[in-house]
Amino acid sequence: MALSGWIERAGERLGTRGAELRLALRVTIAGVLAYAVTRFFDMPQGYWAVITAVVVMQASVGGSLKAAVERFSGTLAGAVYGGVIAALIPHGSAVTLGLAITAALLPLALLAAVRPAFRVAPITSLIMLLPPTGQTIGPLASAMDRVLEITLGNVVGVLVAVFVLPARAHNLMTDAAAKVVSLNADLVTVFIDELTDAQTGRSALQKIHPQIRSALKKAEAAAEEAARERRTHLTEAPDPEPLIRTLYRVRHDLVMIGRAASAPLPAPVLDRLRPSLTTLHQTTRALLLNLADALRHHTKPPDAEAFRAALEAFTRDADALRADALVRELPGHAFGQVFALGFAFEQFQKNLGDLLARTDELAAERTKTPPGS
Known part of the structure; x- marks a missing residue:
């Protein structure tokens, strides 16, 4: 036994x-x-x-x-x-x-x-x-x-x-890219926890950031090998460079979100924003995890409509804070933090849209169908 x-x-x-x-x-x-x-x-x-x-x-x-x-x-x-x-x-x-x-x-x-x-x-x-x-x-x-x-x-x-059991560099690249995206989902969770919980420290970042850097390096190395395969006509897969550039842009957006989330929100601000911030967190995490699965399996990217709606709701709530007399009595850095967070998420939305498009191209190459169809 x-x-x-x-x-x-x-x-x-x-x-x-x-x-x-x-x-x-x-x-x-x-x-x-x-x-x-x-x-x-x-x-x-x-x-x-x-x-x-x-x-x-x-x-x-x-x-x-x-x-x-x-x-x-x-x-x-x-x-x-x-x-x-x-x-x-x-x-x-x-x-x-x-x-x-x-x-x-x-x-x-x-x-x-x-x-x-x-x-x-x-x-x-x-x-x-x-x-x-x-x-x-x-x-x-x-x-x-x-x-x-x-x-x-x-x-x-x-x-x-x-x-003999060929391992295409494009597959290695998309596996590493999927790892980056799934780690990004964990990173967003850490940032939202920092905004909503004064007891939350940044110790988790010391583990996640090195993992993301390592996965990005693997994706970049695999992209170089994938480009060599394309030059020698061993594959018809799309150019790997746009995917790597988009991953780095998304990474930069998350760094900006992290800076805006470096301190918990004041209680009056958090009370107003907690519902929409929670929904934004949930939809962002779900979108990133589903996107990682799509990259890993070369399938069509997930629909981002729920994420876009959640971001719009959060933006509306943030704008409404200006009319709140109680909130206006708070220090100016509290407003700056909220609007920096909103701006960073808007930039994140743009580059995330590009990442979805790159994922669609990879899926289209696998199934030989036009991207977006």
Whole structure:
């Protein structure tokens, strides 16, 4: 019974790691396939093709393409330059080998520092000088073998990424974007709690803000890979940049709302605004959570009419405060806080509308229907 329970729990955990399991399977297939190809062609240093195929394999096709291009360019630069150094500088003794290593490393290390895409170039150059095989078959032949094997590994890695359980970068991007939007819903709740409860602190923000920044970085990185997939015609998905820009604009709007919500509202103001503020909170949170689900599943975005109506009601109540004699006796910063909150929510509404439109475009691409239809 204990063993069956453990197996069941392990199965449940693995079931939530579908993306990780697919990546592990692609890495394994790429390594084994590269090894089989090198054995078929009887390559003397075929292990480099196996290593490259494993290194190239990333979470998405776009990421694998980037890794393959960087691996190839760095290897080509390192192999050519390292081969030239090995041919021109005798390195039979420890002293001359040290000089050759210095001559091989310094310019390539500088190149890698300036252009991170060439970060494997110094390593490849060292390999050209250090292993006995390179000295046995000659520097030029070793350089040619190295480039050929790395190229083979790149090809195998990219092919496996494309055809074996491919993980499109657009899906990774929308998953990260959905995470951002759902965290935004939690953020709105924290802000409203601060406005309505004097005992509420800002400790929750110390947890939510880093999570949002992390999710935004993941979405931005996936968007870069998605753009690479589009440039290589591996996908017909919409341009990912508008979605990322809109997420950052919404993020800025929420920062403005947070500043307006940095202190609880005075009791007379809160008594007047609590009903409409509560409705605005509920509709905003519901809209953001439903929008996150739409992004995650590439479905049509939710209707924002309830949110718009709630914002209009809150704006009317805020405007009505000007005619209230009791409220007018309060300090001016109380009015400023209310109207800053209303202005921030209006800006939030505009950018949220853009986010809904981007979500509609993604859903339309999945179903091949015109956006908004």
